[in-house]
Amino acid sequence: MTKQCKACGNDFQPHPxxxxxxxxxxxxxxxxxxxxxxxxxxRHDSDYRDNDARQIKDWLSDNPDYWQRYRKINPGYxxxxxxxxxxxNKKQRDxxxxxxxxxxxxxxxxxxxxRGSPGNSRSTLxxxxxxxx
Numbered sequence: 001m002t003k004q005c006k007a008c009g010n011d012f013q014p015h016p017x018x019x020x021x022x023x024x025x026x027x028x029x030x031x032x033x034x035x036x037x038x039x040x041x042x043r044h045d046s047d048y049r050d051n052d053a054r055q056i057k058d059w060l061s062d063n064p065d066y067w068q069r070y071r072k073i074n075p076g077y078x079x080x081x082x083x084x085x086x087x088x089n090k091k092q093r094d095x096x097x098x099x100x101x102x103x104x105x106x107x108x109x110x111x112x113x114x115r116g117s118p119g120n121s122r123s124t125l126x127x128x129x130x131x132x133x
Contacts, residue, residue, distance in 0.1 A: 007032040 002011045005024040012024035023033040042049045060066065071078040 005029055 001014070003014055003021070004010070005012055005026075006022045007029040008024065008026060010024060010026075014021035023029045042052060
């Protein structure tokens, strides 16, 4: 009986002692199997997730200059990351620009905010009018 590998999509013959085998024995597919297992484990097991984060933090404190060395050895990575970050920054800046016509007036905002408390509406309207004026 052959099965289709969940990672590469190729047909494979499962090991006789592992009838539920879902991935072929290719090293890339086994890596993908472990990656998916770990991702699922992190998603649902808070102890595993906390321990994993703690181990990463400890490793980084033992290797503080790792990322500087990595960027120096791999300049293409640093350049790609810089370009992607600049694109994200530009996109975020472009989204913040608002058209004056689309902004609600201060009076509308203050009356909607204080609609439930009639005693405050006059003072709020006066304040909004003073701010606008």
